[in-house]
């Protein structure tokens with residue numbers, strides 16, 4: 024890592040010279056307004072909000088310019104503030120303002136930008152109102168796309184290209200009519216989208232939102248229960264129910280990413296079809312019994328078949344601890360090595 | 369996996385054999401696609417034109433069951449063109465001469481004919497793999513679910529050793545394990561011939577160690593494998609079965625045999641989170657906690673041990689699997705089953721398993737650790753076989769191979785080859801079928817059929833047909849697509865309404881006892897009467 028010393032708004036900072044002005048400043052806790060920047064994606068400079076003045080004589084986009092030793096940065100000047108204000112007003116004029124009903128409320132990058140720059144409602148009112156409200160795409164079973172809340176930052180488009188390599192979506196149409204769409208502007212479900220939700224988690228505003236989203240009160244770090252990738256999973260919990268999930272940032276196996284099963288497939292845990300009681304089969308069918316009754320009954324039956332007439336099938340879905348105890352039980356109590364699982368399948 | 373998931377991004381050539389990675393292991397597929405983006409070459413070997421082919425530089429669409437000839441032909445090209453790593457073969461391996469000899473059974477022309485892959489493609493793949501290094505091989509069920517699955521794996525190992533693509537970063541022989549904790553279940557000794565840590569039950573020293581640790585005397589005779597257990601139930605040799613979290617009614621090859629076997633079982637206990645099709649057959653069903661309701665560890669396909677944490681409490685009468693088994697053990701007079709939390713189980717296990725000895729819950733709180741991790745100071749192992757192989761001599765052993773026969777042959781009565789596949793949106797089915805949205809994305813089973821075959825049998829897209837094998841028949845809707853070659857059809861096995869594995873063949877690989885679900889001879893019968901024009 025090579026070091027550069029830069030000055031931001033008169034404050035001297037020592038930073039990694041590989042970083043952009045935006046990354047370096049944000050890292051040091053200095054906010055520069057932005058919407059289209061995402062740390063995992065190539066910068067595009069689409070929102071123009073991160074304009075800064077460098078060395079007192081030129082203006083550049085902080086997201087696309089690397090720092091160098093001795094660089095002098097000003098994040099606000101009268102001129103920059105004026106440009107930003109117009110850019111923001113144009114965005115808001117074309118955006119829903121029912122923030123309280125939005126899943127991203129208080130988490131939204133547009134709110135943050137508006138908070139920083141300030142909004143003049145009188146000026147906004149004079150702007151030409153939006154021509155029409157676009158239909159919300161609710162075709163995907165897990166998330167919705169509301170183009171009326173989209174700021175056209177392109178983060179979803181770049182995520183689907185650069186990270187997921189599926190390229191299900193892109194900008195369609197021109198000018199004011201520009202929107203994010205799948206091939207032929209058909210519903211998202213009919214595109215080649217694999218429903219991974221990587222775009223959803225990166226959307227800085229409320230344009231892409233999880234269906235029936237409830238904000239969790241806490242997250243618990245665990246591991247996905249589906250495939251052998253073993254992705255780090257953060258389960259969002261509220262009132263003893265799992266309400267959402269996200270990738271564990273920095274997990275060595277999955278680097279914060281998830282596929283459709285990991286992100287949305289936890290819902291079976293809350294399924295009403297879950298088994299709730301031990302069951303014993305009687306003539307009339309299964310009867311719910313207490314644990315003591317069930318365990319005593321099983322123990323009594325198994326006592327007769329210790330040795331080679333007993334077999335156990337373990338589960339590759341269960342934990343190491345579950346498997347260890349089962350094989351120990353089979354070998355030490357049932358006195359047989361008849362134990363296997365489905366690895367062969 | 370010999371190497372790590374994160375290393376895939378650094379490979380220059382990736383050889384993906386028999387894996388539909390974007391569907392079965394999506395996050396590993398991200399790494400592969402990322403590598404390609406950064407200039408790596410991707411070679412796909414698969415009977416079906418899987419999604420990954422869109423990113424591939426070379427696609428070798430071979431007939432099902434012809435992987436060994438293909439891999440051996442590649443090895444021969446590598447030797448004949450002098451592209452092999454002589455120093456690695458000399459210093460790190462053994463058995464080369466015999467292996468080289470066995471290659472002369474595989475002429476390029478014959479292999480091309482047999483596999484249906486053009487000679488130039490085989491040569492190009494061999495050159496890329498040997499020259500554009502480091503090269504990493506990834507493989508999955510397409511390789512193991514064959515009568516000759518074990519030899520398929522050996523053929524892959526041969527290729528890796530020949531070119532020195534093992535024991536180095538971003539190289540290796542990387543099986544992608546299916547279920548989340550297959551690796552862990554094996555490590556923990558849920559296998560008939562080994563204790564935890566792959567220590568042989570037949571080996572006296574190993575047995576003594578576990579007898580002392582558990583304070584019992586242990587049976588030295590290796591037990592029955594999964595398939596043998598079902599045969600044993602069928603024949604009456606096994607009378608009682610304790611089955612945890614599995615659904616053989618859907619997943620077992622030749623499922624009707626498995627169902628009959630379980631029906632014959634005198635006493636069957638099933639422990640699961642749902643009343644699965646298999647649980648319906650049980651005498652007692654025990655409700656188990658899901659992964660979100662318990663603590664523990666999983667070990668992923670790259671040997672990374674990670675903590676599973678309880679996120680919510682289950683309903684009162686639902687219990688973790690370890691608790692249920694320990695309760696049973698105590699009632700049957702077992703000693704040493706007084707665990708109160710899973711951490712105690714891990715603490716008992718780790719000292720007994722050398723590759724886990726340095727791992728503890730405390731360390732895992734800082735992040736996952738890849739075994740082998742022999743002591744507390746050890747940071748875990750990114751890739752295996754760096755300095756020596758895990759054999760007695762420490763050398764990698766080449767295996768001489770000949771051309772295998774597939775168990776199932778096509779004939780006039782059963783002219784098509786059925787091969788099974790997976791959907792991105794389902795995992796076997798017991799869990800995913802209970803997630804509403806995943807069923808919207810993938811509602812029902814489809815038989816994939818090439819347009820030429822469809823024309824031959826006068827079948828239209830979306831038409832319901834009957835698929836008949838030598839064992840059973842199922843009805844399914846057809847989707848016409850060029851993803852399979854003519855003569856080959858494919859189905860997945862996630863839907864109990866369409867039990868694909870009723871059709872497949874129960875014949876097993878003689879070494880690993882893995883049943884073949886990848887090659888099965890079938891015919892297609894029309895249900896709708898043929899219109900006469």
Ligand code: SF4
Pocket residue numbers: 182183187189190191192215216217218219220221222223
């Ligand atoms: S969900 Fe995944 S595949 Fe679909 S558009 Fe978003 S990033 Fe692309």
Ligand code: SF4
Pocket residue numbers: 172173174175176177178179180203225226227228230231
């Ligand atoms: S949907 Fe979200 S991420 Fe995509 S362009 Fe619109 S605001 Fe940006």
Ligand code: SF4
Pocket residue numbers: 247248249250251252253254277280281282283284285286393394395396
């Ligand atoms: S999130 Fe997807 S890729 Fe990751 S472990 Fe779960 S199922 Fe596998």
